[in-house]
Structures are given as C-alpha cells and as structure tokens.
Amino acid sequence: MKIIAIGRNYINHAKEMNSPIPTEPVVFMKPDTALLRSNDPFYYPEFSKEIHYEVELVVKINKVGKHIQEKFAHKYYNEIGIGIDFTARDVQRKHKQKGLPWEKAKSFDYSAPIGKFIDKSKFNDLNNIKFSLEINDKIVQAGNTKDMIFNIDNLIAYVSKYFTLKIGDLIYTGTPEGVGEIKIGDKLNAKIENETLLDFEIK
Ligand code: MG
Numbered sequence: 001m002k003i004i005a006i007g008r009n010y011i012n013h014a015k016e017m018n019s020p021i022p023t024e025p026v027v028f029m030k031p032d033t034a035l036l037r038s039n040d041p042f043y044y045p046e047f048s049k050e051i052h053y054e055v056e057l058v059v060k061i062n063k064v065g066k067h068i069q070e071k072f073a074h075k076y077y078n079e080i081g082i083g084i085d086f087t088a089r090d091v092q093r094k095h096k097q098k099g100l101p102w103e104k105a106k107s108f109d110y111s112a113p114i115g116k117f118i119d120k121s122k123f124n125d126l127n128n129i130k131f132s133l134e135i136n137d138k139i140v141q142a143g144n145t146k147d148m149i150f151n152i153d154n155l156i157a158y159v160s161k162y163f164t165l166k167i168g169d170l171i172y173t174g175t176p177e178g179v180g181e182i183k184i185g186d187k188l189n190a191k192i193e194n195e196t197l198l199d200f201e202i203k
Contacts, residue, residue, distance in 0.1 A: 001032050001166065001168040001169050001170070002029055002030075002031070002032070002163070002166075002170075003031070003032070003034060003035070003112055003170045003171075003172060004027060004028075004029055004159050004163065004169065004170070004171045005027070005028050005030060005056075005085055005112075005171075005174075006025050006026060006027060006155060006171070006173050006174040007022075007026035007027075007174065008020075008021070008149075009025065009026075009148050009149050009150055009155075009173060009174025009175075010143065010147050010148060010149065010174055010175065010176045010177065011147070011149060012147075012176065013174070013175055013176055013177045013178075013179065015177070016178075016179070017179075021149070024150075024158070025150045025154075025155055025158050025159070027158075027162070028102055028103075028106055028107070030106065030107040030111060030112050031107060033109050034107055034108065034110065034111045034112040035112050035113075035114055036110040036111075036112060036113040036114065036200075037113075037114055039115075039199050039200045040110075040200060041200055041201045041202070041203045042086070042110055042113060042200060042201075042202050043110070043203050044182075044184050044202060044203070045088070045108060047091065047104075048088035048089075048090055048091055048105075050088065050090040050181055051086055051087070051088055051089070051182050052086070052087045052179050052180060052181055052182070053084055053086065053133060053135070053141075053179060053180065053182050053188065054084060054085040054086070054087060054141075054175035054179050055132070055141045055143070055176075055190050056082070056083055056084070056085050056172040056173055056174060056175050057080060057082060057129060057131055057143075057145055057173045057192070058080070058081040058083045058114060058117075058170050058171065058172050058173065059077045059081075059152055059155075059156075059170070059171040059173060060077055060078070060079040060080075060081065060117055060169075061076055061077055061165045061167060061168065061169040061170070061171070062076065062077055062078045062079070062167055063075060063076045063077075063165075063167065064164065064165065064166050065160050065165045066160055066165070067161060068157055068160040068165070070154060070156075070157040071153075073152070073153035073156035073157055074126075076156055076160075076165060077120065077152070077156070078119060078121075079117035079118065079119060079120060080117065080118050080120050080123065080126070080129070080192065081114060081115055081116060081117040081118065081170075081197060082114075082115045082131055082190045082191070082192050082197050082198050083112055083114040083115065083170070083172055083190075084112070084113045084133070084190065084198070085106070085111070085112065085172050085175060086108075086111040086112070086113070086182075087105055087106055087111075087179075088104070088105040089105070089181075091105040092105035092106065112170075112172065113188075113198060113200060114170065115190055115197035115198025115199075116197045116198070117197075118192060118195075118197070123193075126145065126152055127145055127146055127148075127151050127152075128144065128146045129145045129192060129193065130142070130144050130192070130193050130194075131143050131144075131145075131191060131192045131193070132190070133178075133188065133190050133191075134188070134189040134190075134191070135186050135187065135188055135189075136186060137187075137189075140178050140180060141175065141176055141177070142176070142178070144176075145173075147176065148173065148174065149174075152171075152173060155171060155173060159171065182202050183202065184202050184203060185202065185203075186201070186202040187199075187200075187201050187202075188200055188201070
C-alpha cells in the first residue's frame with residue numbers, strides 16, 4: 001500500500017507556514033514503513049530536533065481506480081480515520097531552501113501514526129466533519145473538513161490522474177492550523193466528532 005499526503009489544504013495552515021495558497025493540490029507520499037499502528041508509542045528520531053505534529057483526516061481507498069471522475073470518487077472509499085503527519089520541520093526547512101525533495105522530513109519510519117477507522121455512512125456530510133488533536137489534554141488543533149481547499153472527492157480525482165489508487169491506500173488530506181512541536185513524554189489524542197480514534201505517547 002501507499003500513503004498519499006496532501007500539503008497546504010487549509011488556508012490558515014498555509015498562512016501559518018508562510019506558504020502560498022495552492023491553486024492545485026500539493027501532493028507527496030510516504031512509504032508503508034511510515035505507518036505507526038495500534039497506538040504504539042512514537043520514538044523521537046535522532047536526526048531531528050524539531051518534529052511537528054499535523055493532525056489530518058484520512059481516507060481509506062477500497063477499490064482500484066485510475067482517472068477517477070470527481071462525481072464517482074465517493075465509490076472508491078468507505079472508511080474515514082485520523083492520523084498524524086509527523087514532519088521534521090528543521091529538515092524540511094533546509095530542504096525547502098535548497099529546493100530539494102521532502103522525503104527525509106516527511107516520510108521517515110513511523111511518521112504516519114494511524115488510528116481506528118469509521119464507516120463513512122456514519123457521517124451525514126463528509127464535507128462537514130470535525131476533528132481535533134489534544135496534547136496532554138489540551139486542544140492544539142481543531143479542524144473541519146468544510147475548510148479544506150480541495151475536498152475528498154476533488155483529491156481522489158486529482159491524485160488518480162497520476163497514481164493508480166489501490167485497495168488499502170491511504171490519503172492524508174492535509175492539516176488545519178495550529179501545528180507545533182512534540183516533546184518526549186507528550187500524550188497525543190486525536191478525535192473525530194468527539195470520539196477518540198488515536199491515542200499514543202512520544203518516547
Ligand atoms: Mg500534512
């Protein structure tokens with residue numbers, strides 16, 4: 001499987017990063033070795049001194065597709081979850097300055113914690129889903145899919161022009177504002193609509 005991740009999909013996050021508002025989705029990938037499952041702890045890697053959390057709504061693909069039309073995109077996923085796109089911000093900054101690719105900052109081992117999934121039929125409106133991240137019981141990010149620049153169906157249509165989507169692929173749909181640093185000992189708790197789906201510790 002592969003992880004497709006979307007950058008700068010919320011205006012206020014693009015602004016806090018001093019990044020331009022994108023006119024088409026910003027896409028990058030993480031390998032399957034980036035997954036961190038079962039609420040396992042995240043061990044702070046030695047190559048960075050500034051790992052940031054980015055809480056993101058995640059879509060799980062359940063059907064193979066290529067060149068998917070937006071109006072049919074809803075047929076290609078049936079579960080929604082929540083994950084963290086861990087980012088070595090110090091490494092990313094250096095690579096951005098040099099115009100180099102982001103992989104070492106974004107796609108390292110265990111950089112993609114993933115929680116439990118919910119059947120999408122449980123939601124009245126996929127374009128109005130609340131989600132949040134708490135660290136040590138304090139809310140640090142609160143987002144709503146209605147604020148996405150490119151919604152889930154837009155993203156599936158867009159990425160499937162370039163990459164065949166396969167069963168089990170995950171799309172991390174971008175983070176709202178409020179990103180920041182994690183510290184050893186932090187406890188992260190990510191929720192969709194007040195239900196905790198991901199809960200783990202930084203070690
Ligand atoms: Mg992200």
